[in-house]
Amino acid sequence: MGNNFQIKWKSSSKLWLILSVVFSIVLLIPLGSIFLSIFETVGDGWNEIFDGLIQTYLLNTVILAAGVSLCTLLFAVLPAWLIANYRFPFSKSLKWMMVLPLSIPTYIIAFLYGDIFSFGGEFYLLTEHLFGIGIKEIYFDIFKIYYLIPILSSVLYPYIYLTCLDSFENNNRSFIESAEIMGKSRSTIFRKIAIPLSRPAIVSGLFLVNMELLNDYGAMDFFGIQTFTTGIFRTWFGLNDLGTALRLALILFSISFIFIYVERVFRRQAKYYEEGNHANLTKKRKGFFGSILAMVVCFIPVLIGFIFPIAKLVYNAITTYHSVDFFAYIVAMMNTVFLAVAAGSVIVIVSLSLIYGERTGKFGWVSKLISLSTIGYAIPGAIIAVSMLFFLSGLKASFGIFGFGTLIVLIYAYNIRFMATAYSPIKSTTDKLGMNSYDTSRLLGNGNFKTFWKVELPIIQPAILTAMLVAVVEILKELPLTLILRPFNYETLSTIAYQYAKNEMVKDASIYSLSIVAISILPIIFFVKSKKEQ
Amino acid sequence: MSFLQVKNIVKSFGKTEVLRGISFEMEAHSRLALIGKSGSGKTTMLRLIAGLEIPNSGSISINGEVLTSDNSYIKPEKRNLGYVFQNHSLFPHLDVYHNIVFGMDKLPKKERMEVVMSYLAMLGLEDKLKSYPHQLSGGEKQRISIIRTLASKPRLLLLDEPFSNLDKHTKERLKVDLKNILDKEKLPTIMITHDADDSFDLADEVILLDEGKIGARGNPEELYKRPINDHSARFFSETEIIEKGELNKTFFDHFELSANKVCISPQAISLASTGTEAKVIGHKFVGNGYMVILDCKGAKLKMFSIQRIPDSSITVEISKIIEL
Numbered sequence: 101m102g103n104n105f106q107i108k109w110k111s112s113s114k115l116w117l118i119l120s121v122v123f124s125i126v127l128l129i130p131l132g133s134i135f136l137s138i139f140e141t142v143g144d145g146w147n148e149i150f151d152g153l154i155q156t157y158l159l160n161t162v163i164l165a166a167g168v169s170l171c172t173l174l175f176a177v178l179p180a181w182l183i184a185n186y187r188f189p190f191s192k193s194l195k196w197m198m199v200l201p202l203s204i205p206t207y208i209i210a211f212l213y214g215d216i217f218s219f220g221g222e223f224y225l226l227t228e229h230l231f232g233i234g235i236k237e238i239y240f241d242i243f244k245i246y247y248l249i250p251i252l253s254s255v256l257y258p259y260i261y262l263t264c265l266d267s268f269e270n271n272n273r274s275f276i277e278s279a280e281i282m283g284k285s286r287s288t289i290f291r292k293i294a295i296p297l298s299r300p301a302i303v304s305g306l307f308l309v310n311m312e313l314l315n316d317y318g319a320m321d322f323f324g325i326q327t328f329t330t331g332i333f334r335t336w337f338g339l340n341d342l343g344t345a346l347r348l349a350l351i352l353f354s355i356s357f358i359f360i361y362v363e364r365v366f367r368r369q370a371k372y373y374e375e376g377n378h379a380n381l382t383k384k385r386k387g388f389f390g391s392i393l394a395m396v397v398c399f400i401p402v403l404i405g406f407i408f409p410i411a412k413l414v415y416n417a418i419t420t421y422h423s424v425d426f427f428a429y430i431v432a433m434m435n436t437v438f439l440a441v442a443a444g445s446v447i448v449i450v451s452l453s454l455i456y457g458e459r460t461g462k463f464g465w466v467s468k469l470i471s472l473s474t475i476g477y478a479i480p481g482a483i484i485a486v487s488m489l490f491f492l493s494g495l496k497a498s499f500g501i502f503g504f505g506t507l508i509v510l511i512y513a514y515n516i517r518f519m520a521t522a523y524s525p526i527k528s529t530t531d532k533l534g535m536n537s538y539d540t541s542r543l544l545g546n547g548n549f550k551t552f553w554k555v556e557l558p559i560i561q562p563a564i565l566t567a568m569l570v571a572v573v574e575i576l577k578e579l580p581l582t583l584i585l586r587p588f589n590y591e592t593l594s595t596i597a598y599q600y601a602k603n604e605m606v607k608d609a610s611i612y613s614l615s616i617v618a619i620s621i622l623p624i625i626f627f628v629k630s631k632k633e634q
Numbered sequence: 635m636s637f638l639q640v641k642n643i644v645k646s647f648g649k650t651e652v653l654r655g656i657s658f659e660m661e662a663h664s665r666l667a668l669i670g671k672s673g674s675g676k677t678t679m680l681r682l683i684a685g686l687e688i689p690n691s692g693s694i695s696i697n698g699e700v701l702t703s704d705n706s707y708i709k710p711e712k713r714n715l716g717y718v719f720q721n722h723s724l725f726p727h728l729d730v731y732h733n734i735v736f737g738m739d740k741l742p743k744k745e746r747m748e749v750v751m752s753y754l755a756m757l758g759l760e761d762k763l764k765s766y767p768h769q770l771s772g773g774e775k776q777r778i779s780i781i782r783t784l785a786s787k788p789r790l791l792l793l794d795e796p797f798s799n800l801d802k803h804t805k806e807r808l809k810v811d812l813k814n815i816l817d818k819e820k821l822p823t824i825m826i827t828h829d830a831d832d833s834f835d836l837a838d839e840v841i842l843l844d845e846g847k848i849g850a851r852g853n854p855e856e857l858y859k860r861p862i863n864d865h866s867a868r869f870f871s872e873t874e875i876i877e878k879g880e881l882n883k884t885f886f887d888h889f890e891l892s893a894n895k896v897c898i899s900p901q902a903i904s905l906a907s908t909g910t911e912a913k914v915i916g917h918k919f920v921g922n923g924y925m926v927i928l929d930c931k932g933a934k935l936k937m938f939s940i941q942r943i944p945d946s947s948i949t950v951e952i953s954k955i956i957e958l
Binding site for chain 2: 106107108110111462535536537539540541542543544545546547554555558559
């Protein structure tokens with residue numbers, strides 16, 4: 101058709117289409133600009149890093165990725181299988197308690213366990229008090245990469261647990277029942293059928309775990325582990341060498357893309373695995389010893405990832421509250437809430453524009469562009485921060501505009517990083533809704549915007565609220581982006597908690613950390629409630 | 635000039651060509667059924683008429699007004715067409731009254747209630763005025779959906795498999811209601827169905843789509859009685875299509891058939907004292923009787939019988955053999 105473009109243009113909603121294309125480009129430009137950084141001149145930092153540190157970064161990244169992957173699998177897969185297939189005391193409560201560690205950011209768990217196991221920490225006090233073992237007899241240096249692995253895993257395993265639980269609960273029932281009829285035990289079915297069938301779900305969970313790992317700065321810095329993210333900070337803050345920071349970001353970007361690629365390959369397989377009868381399996385009752393074993397297996401991750409850290413945080417907060425600067429605390433809280441709500445609102449508005457641009461548009465390339473613009477969730481915050489810096493310096497050189505150190509730039513960066521957190525829940529709801537209601541409204545004489553306002557908005561309101569809540573909490577917990585891009589002296593709960601911990605004042609960070617965790621629990625409660633209602 | 639003109643419509647999704655040059659016309663006040671198997675392009679054709687899809691080429695006009703062509707396009711909300719979806723598409727957050735008045739913006743508010751009540755009364759649903767969609771049964775939802783569409787006074791009604799999600803009893807009741815409404819409103823209608831019975835009950839013309847092309851067109855009764863080709867024969871009844879081959883050569887020779895393909899409806903075969911000999915090779919219970927499978931001179935035929943036939947060899951009379 102000669103006038104195909106014109107016809108498609110006429111049939112699309114122009115407002116949504118223009119907004120979605122503009123927002124997609126705005127979200128992608130800073131990330132795209134990072135590729136131009138290859139031509140950027142580098143300082144002496146690059147030679148130093150290239151001569152030795154880069155191998156260390158790579159090795160540490162590989163050790164952490166492998167170790168945390170293995171450890172999170174251990175924490176998550178068996179409990180998910182037990183909870184999905186068996187009935188034992190507290191199994192219903194444990195099902196949701198297993199998710200709670202998600203509310204504790206990686207840097208906070210690192211601060212807490214670092215403090216518990218540091219010289220004179222609670223661990224040694226307790227062993228001496230209970231068993232009379234002196235500190236010198238059992239002291240070990242906690243600040244090693246191998247100890248950081250289980251610590252981080254204790255708060256990252258829920259990503260795998262949730263995807264596995266969903267997969268085990270929805271595994272094709274006929275496969276499992278056929279195997280049972282053939283006389284196979286549930287443990288054989290677990291190894292030979294459930295695990296292979298859930299491979300895409302496991303990979304999807306592992307992907308999220310590794311993305312969080314690559315993103316982390318606070319825990320690595322606190323433990324003194326050199327990774328690409330800490331390298332980016334060091335070269336930018338320590339050496340003021342943006343060129344080297346950009347090169348490191350580019351390498352980290354490539355590593356992220358390997359993970360994205362692997363996850364996409366497995367996600368394509370998931371479609372094949374999803375065929376068939378997905379009704380829930382009847383849960384079997386565990387015997388006495390089986391029940392105890394199942395409870396222990398499920399309780400250990402919750403104990404390490406939530407109960408111990410929360411107890412420690414509460415204890416610290418009670419013992420240090422008298423020394424807290426409440427004015428600074430209130431200011432940090434207000435700053436955090438303002439920033440999170442402002443950025444969260446922008447993220448929700450932009451994601452609505454992206455979704456409706458795709459939903460009402462007739463151009464295939466627009467959908468691809470929009471899909472690409474939500475990729476920030478898989479890009480570590482440090483990369484986004486340096487790409488923003490590079491992009492802003494480009495703007496300054498070309499147009500004399502430089503927004504570095506302003507809230508607008510920080511909110512812009514949050515939009516790149518967390519767009520998917522709002523986009524996904526809304527998109528999933530509109531996808532389920534289908535186009536029939538939308539089309540019906542249009543055929544009854546209403547335009548695109550009226551249809552959105554009167555028909556779809558009232559229906560998708562809960563999804564918008566969820567999206568807002570998740571985005572707000574993610575922003576509230578965020579550290580690397582905020583540290584690099586925040587305005588001078590603009591403190592949030594996470595930046596103050598980090599600074600206290602960095603200055604070996606972990607106890608003083610407790611009230612800030614506890615506030616972050618308390619707010620972060622909200623979407624988890626919300627999620628659990630909605631799952632129960634389902 | 636015809637009321638609706640569809641000219642040479644081609645539509646593909648990616649590399650799959652769904653419609654391959656469809657052209658047809660429709661007169662005002664007539665009721666057309668688009669029938670065919672899943673994936674034959676029926677829904678796509680309806681969505682193209684509604685403006686919900688854009689064709690790769692071709693044009694669609696109503697009363698001379700071009701709705702879609704190579705260089706023009708009118709948005710769905712400007713076409714004044716009514717569309718009833720398979721799954722009713724009632725807005726879940728609005729009650730029955732607000733669902734129905736949703737498309738009645740042009741009517742003064744005072745008159746809306748009167749119109750709504752008159753439609754609800756026609757279908758015996760007056761007590762559902764304040765109900766929400768989740769409080770209605772499947773049949774009630776589909777009735778409300780039809781009322782909502784009719785209340786917007788469209789110039790053409792498009793029905794996309796309106797009975798597909800309903801049980802047999804509800805479906806039959808809804809068909810009667812729909813027929814009464816359409817007779818009263820005299821509204822040109824295009825209906826999609828994969829059930830030949832629906833077209834017998836509601837349509838005065840049928841277009842059979844087959845793999846994106848028009849496979850057959852005509853009056854449903856005529857197409858049933860005299861299928862134009864094997865597509866229409868297969869679609870409209872349990873008509874057996876027999877292709878000439880080694881095994882059934884005797885059958886073709888016995889009846890002196892010149893065509894290589896013939897079709898015989900089960901109703902055309904009956905037990906007789908004189909005629910052609912056949913062997914009973916099986917029975918299939920079909921509720922009100924049996925479909926008897928016969929071997930007649932090497933050809934497999936189906937015959938309807940109220941009772942089981944105990945004999946293995948019988949004599950049958952074949953009243954009509956249609957050569958394709």
